[in-house]
Amino acid sequence: MHRRKFLGLLGAAGAGTVAHNPAVAGTHAVFPGPARQKGVLFDATRCIGCRQCEQGCFEVNGLPQPERPFDDLSVLDSKRRPDAQAYTVVNKYFPGKKDQPVYIKTQCNHCLEPACASSCFVAAYTKTRQGAVVYDPSVCVGCRYCMIACPFEIPAYTYEQAVTPRIMKCTMCAPRIAEGKLPGCVQACPKEALTFGPRDELLHMARERIRQSPDRYIDHIYGEHEMGGTSWLYLSGVPFQKLGLRTDLGTTSAPKLTSGALAAVPMVTALWPILLGGVYFITKRKDLLASRAKKEAVASALEKAQEEHRAELKKVREKAEKEKQAAIDKEIQKAREQAASEQNKEDS
Amino acid sequence: MFRNWRAGKKSRGRKAGIMYPAIILVLLAAGFVWANKGSTQPGKSPDLISINSMQAFGPLELPPVDFAHDLHTQVLAGRGEGCASCHPQVKDNFVFTFSGLSAEGKEEAKTMYHAQCVSCHRTENSQGRSSGPLEGECRSCHQKTSVDKSVYAGAGMDLALHAKHVKYTEDKYGTCGTCHHVFDPKGQELIHIQGQELGCRACHQKEERIALSSLFQSPDESLFTPRISAEYLAGMEPASWSQVAHLACVNCHLRFRETAPNGQGQKAPVSCRSCHERSEDPAGSSQATVPRLKRGQPDAALISPGPDDPQTVLQDPEHASLMQAVPFDHKLHEQSVDACRSCHHQSRLESCTTCHKLLASEKGGMISLDQAMHTVDSEKSCLGCHREKTLNRPECAGCHVFGNKEWPQDTDNCRICHDPKSPHHKELASLSSKEQSALAKDLLLTRGKEPTRPELMPLPQEFTIQLDSEVLGSLSFPVRLSSQDMAELRKRLTKEPEQTRPQDLIQEMPRTVTIERLADQYGAVDFPHAQIADSLQKGMAEDTLAQAFHQSPFTLCQGCHHQSPPSANPPACASCHGKPFTEQNPGRLGLKAAYHTMCMDCHDQMKITEPANTDCSACHEQKKSRIISDTK
Numbered sequence: 001m002h003r004r005k006f007l008g009l010l011g012a013a014g015a016g017t018v019a020h021n022p023a024v025a026g027t028h029a030v031f032p033g034p035a036r037q038k039g040v041l042f043d044a045t046r047c048i049g050c051r052q053c054e055q056g057c058f059e060v061n062g063l064p065q066p067e068r069p070f071d072d073l074s075v076l077d078s079k080r081r082p083d084a085q086a087y088t089v090v091n092k093y094f095p096g097k098k099d100q101p102v103y104i105k106t107q108c109n110h111c112l113e114p115a116c117a118s119s120c121f122v123a124a125y126t127k128t129r130q131g132a133v134v135y136d137p138s139v140c141v142g143c144r145y146c147m148i149a150c151p152f153e154i155p156a157y158t159y160e161q162a163v164t165p166r167i168m169k170c171t172m173c174a175p176r177i178a179e180g181k182l183p184g185c186v187q188a189c190p191k192e193a194l195t196f197g198p199r200d201e202l203l204h205m206a207r208e209r210i211r212q213s214p215d216r217y218i219d220h221i222y223g224e225h226e227m228g229g230t231s232w233l234y235l236s237g238v239p240f241q242k243l244g245l246r247t248d249l250g251t252t253s254a255p256k257l258t259s260g261a262l263a264a265v266p267m268v269t270a271l272w273p274i275l276l277g278g279v280y281f282i283t284k285r286k287d288l289l290a291s292r293a294k295k296e297a298v299a300s301a302l303e304k305a306q307e308e309h310r311a312e313l314k315k316v317r318e319k320a321e322k323e324k325q326a327a328i329d330k331e332i333q334k335a336r337e338q339a340a341s342e343q344n345k346e347d348s
Numbered sequence: 349m350f351r352n353w354r355a356g357k358k359s360r361g362r363k364a365g366i367m368y369p370a371i372i373l374v375l376l377a378a379g380f381v382w383a384n385k386g387s388t389q390p391g392k393s394p395d396l397i398s399i400n401s402m403q404a405f406g407p408l409e410l411p412p413v414d415f416a417h418d419l420h421t422q423v424l425a426g427r428g429e430g431c432a433s434c435h436p437q438v439k440d441n442f443v444f445t446f447s448g449l450s451a452e453g454k455e456e457a458k459t460m461y462h463a464q465c466v467s468c469h470r471t472e473n474s475q476g477r478s479s480g481p482l483e484g485e486c487r488s489c490h491q492k493t494s495v496d497k498s499v500y501a502g503a504g505m506d507l508a509l510h511a512k513h514v515k516y517t518e519d520k521y522g523t524c525g526t527c528h529h530v531f532d533p534k535g536q537e538l539i540h541i542q543g544q545e546l547g548c549r550a551c552h553q554k555e556e557r558i559a560l561s562s563l564f565q566s567p568d569e570s571l572f573t574p575r576i577s578a579e580y581l582a583g584m585e586p587a588s589w590s591q592v593a594h595l596a597c598v599n600c601h602l603r604f605r606e607t608a609p610n611g612q613g614q615k616a617p618v619s620c621r622s623c624h625e626r627s628e629d630p631a632g633s634s635q636a637t638v639p640r641l642k643r644g645q646p647d648a649a650l651i652s653p654g655p656d657d658p659q660t661v662l663q664d665p666e667h668a669s670l671m672q673a674v675p676f677d678h679k680l681h682e683q684s685v686d687a688c689r690s691c692h693h694q695s696r697l698e699s700c701t702t703c704h705k706l707l708a709s710e711k712g713g714m715i716s717l718d719q720a721m722h723t724v725d726s727e728k729s730c731l732g733c734h735r736e737k738t739l740n741r742p743e744c745a746g747c748h749v750f751g752n753k754e755w756p757q758d759t760d761n762c763r764i765c766h767d768p769k770s771p772h773h774k775e776l777a778s779l780s781s782k783e784q785s786a787l788a789k790d791l792l793l794t795r796g797k798e799p800t801r802p803e804l805m806p807l808p809q810e811f812t813i814q815l816d817s818e819v820l821g822s823l824s825f826p827v828r829l830s831s832q833d834m835a836e837l838r839k840r841l842t843k844e845p846e847q848t849r850p851q852d853l854i855q856e857m858p859r860t861v862t863i864e865r866l867a868d869q870y871g872a873v874d875f876p877h878a879q880i881a882d883s884l885q886k887g888m889a890e891d892t893l894a895q896a897f898h899q900s901p902f903t904l905c906q907g908c909h910h911q912s913p914p915s916a917n918p919p920a921c922a923s924c925h926g927k928p929f930t931e932q933n934p935g936r937l938g939l940k941a942a943y944h945t946m947c948m949d950c951h952d953q954m955k956i957t958e959p960a961n962t963d964c965s966a967c968h969e970q971k972k973s974r975i976i977s978d979t980k
Contacts, residue, residue, distance in 0.1 A: 046945070073962055189941070191941050205934060205935050208935065
């Protein structure tokens with residue numbers, strides 16, 4: 001077997017697995033997620049930028065005290081990202097007039113099919129049935145693939161902790177939800193700019209708000225389909241890209257983007273012995289067949305040669321016989337003629 | 349170089365091939381295409397004209413040129429040169445297309461622009477003055493701009509601006525015919541009929557521009573009536589609004605600048621900016637001071653489907669029960685709109701029911717009478733305009749922002765317009781429009797008021813009460829009332845029903861309300877209840893819309909105490925708003941959010957900036973550092 005042929009066979013085996021069996025990828029066309037999973041609807045038209053949500057988050061999660069107090073609103077003058085000290089931050093944007101700021105709260109969006117979880121090879125991330133994407137530091141090996149995988153740049157790393165560094169990320173207050181309480185930020189919001197509830201109901205509610213006040217909202221619920229859907233949903237009166245939200249993400253979840261190729265990996269691994277065995281068998285069998293054919297060919301050639309030889313011999317023999325007979329006949333004739341002449345002589 | 353528009357027009361359909369070059373020529377003759385509309389923003393200017401007419405010849409090789417028109421006119425004016433530097437003149441009138449030239453092909457068009465622009469720049473440059481870009485500096489003009497810098501406001505005539513024009517023109521021309529004209533098909537000319545004036549847009553609606561080669565046949569001081577050749581007019585479509593507006597307005601302004609005495613002429617604007625820059629009050633005078641235009645319009649009218657409507661009771665007994673006719677105060681509405689076309693779209697000054705029928709018809713643009721009056725999205729409809737007015741006026745918006753867009757009015761409000769006292773449509777059909785107008789006036793006077801009581805009959809002082817009883821038999825009691833009793837009786841019978849005035853209501857309501865239900869991290873709020881009601885009342889006192897639609901004094905209370913009928917004892921917020929995100933009412937705000945939303949959204953809408961929404965301690969006393977209290 002040639003090397004090129006072997007690689008071709010290998011490729012065909014891989015492609016066949018992907019093309020014919022997409023179900024193994026573990027994703028659906030639309031992944032609905034668990035029924036009645038919880039979510040939060042953020043309404044930018046209600047947010048006043050008071051940072052109470054940040055304070056609420058800080059209090060219920062026991063996060064480190066920030067440098068500047070939560071009632072210092074000048075913090076909003078510069079753009080921030082959730083980091084190892086804060087699960088959530090509020091940012092201020094001026095998408096329209098200079099005196100009309102629009103605020104947007106940033107935290108983990110708790111994707112229906114989280115990129116972080118799919119990138120984690122020790123399964124430190126879990127998408128719970130309640131909707132939260134939670135992180136287990138006890139199994140984390142600190143590879144920080146999740147930080148690269150997350151399209152929203154949410155997971156942060158406690159680099160300053162030399163011994164036990166870990167990922168820090170909003171938990172949607174999963175322990176509080178389990179107790180029937182509200183997430184800290186939702187609880188703290190004075191204007192219900194954050195609405196907590198089952199995700200499907202939040203979607204209905206968001207559509208209803210848009211329907212009732214079409215001039216207040218743009219007709220788009222951010223998070224309904226972005227990255228395959230997120231548990232955190234957003235409503236706004238201005239296009240979301242003006243509020244620093246990425247609108248280039250598409251509607252396909254991160255796992256789905258990679259599942260096809262990744263699903264082929266275990267398949268190929270599983271097929272390896274069979275494949276190699278098969279290749280070996282084919283090669284061996286081919287050799288066997290070839291040698292068998294050769295033997296047969298030699299045998300038949302030999303047979304043929306012998307046959308020919310025999311025929312030749314027979315011919316020669318027959319010829320010799322004939323010649324011999326002819327000679328005998330000739331001799332007999334000769335003898336007869338001699339005898340006849342002798343008799344004539346005697347007679348005469 | 350001009351090509352006759354009619355020649356192109358006649359061949360439409362049959363010879364489309366001729367049509368397209370004609371369009372291209374016209375586009376090119378137009379020269380400029382105004383770019384995107386929008387509000388005036390810093391760094392953007394209304395005088396930037398995007399020269400992209402080369403698009404007619406296929407994709408552009410270089411980005412279109414943003415031509416700063418006002419900059420050029422300023423520079424030219426500084427040298428004593430005017431419009432003639434660039435614009436051609438036909439019979440004393442400027443044609444406001446660049447050079448008025450058109451080109452047959454791409455190269456010719458390119459050469460035309462380059463020759464005219466660059467040659468002028470070069471002359472400037474050679475004389476040592478600063479000039480625009482020269483040859484070879486392609487990208488100086490052809491700059492790719494990521495944003496459309498040209499923003500201009502539509503420069504329409506409104507009532508205030510109209511009043512100004514009337515004042516200036518009546519001395520000189522003395523007639524509305526200075527501007528207003530109509531095409532007379534018999535005489536094949538433009539004539540003016542006093543009392544039947546229409547807005548420009550009634551005829552000049554088309555977007556596309558037309559060639560103006562033969563427009564001006566005889567020079568005349570003013571622009572209209574006898575000056576346009578009958579031959580040209582016959583079968584011609586009216587020119588586009590933007591074309592005639594520049595032609596008529598700017599030429600007249602230019603003449604006015606030259607001829608008006610005492611330097612008054614300088615008031616007539618000719619720059620792009622002076623007309624196309626958006627400002628709140630373009631004419632600099634408020635609507636209230638504008639004298640009423642008299643064109644034979646009624647003071648009041650009854651809006652009801654006309655007798656020619658195929659669905660009226662007269663035509664179709666199936667539709668016997670219609671909503672009552674609406675008495676419409678035309679005079680009042682004239683004062684509260686910018687222009688006639690605010691309602692009479694396309695400046696067609698005729699009754700709504702001429703086109704809008706009970707069922708949608710082609711004539712009415714497939715918009716039924718009901719939709720024409722009630723579509724909330726349309727600024728021409730009653731409801732749409734009223735909604736916009738309430739949302740645009742801070743004094744109103746504080747409460748009205750909470751209205752539902754779909755049906756912002758309480759259905760009980762239907763009868764405010766649809767007057768129950770309006771006569772049946774059958775009766776209305778027999779009335780002339782003048783009689784209808786008089787009836788509408790009467791109805792408007794008594795609208796929303798209790799019917800006046802009939803005169804009290806003379807009361808007898810002495811009478812007999814007769815009783816027929818089976819047991820006692822027939823009894824009779826003679827009664828004689830004292831004159832004091834008589835007076836008391838008379839007083840009680842004639843007493844007018846008590847009318848609560850909003851002022852009295854405010855006197856009686858609680859001065860402050862202490863909101864302490866949720867006091868925890870923050871202290872209770874002393875809510876200045878009466879003070880707020882008083883300021884709301886003062887804000888709406890002069891508003892005619894509020895006077896018409898706030899039927900009860902308790903309507904004031906409904907601004908905050910929403911979703912409950914008007915009464916002196918409205919329910920408290922906590923009656924409905926409790927815990928947030930309940931399963932029964934997931935969309936209903938919790939009490940904390942209800943308080944904050946009501947106060948903050950109202951303040952935002954009413955442009956009350958103090959206290960700031962984020963200044964917690966302005967309303968609450970901050971008692972302690974918060975420990976999240978769990979409500980769920």
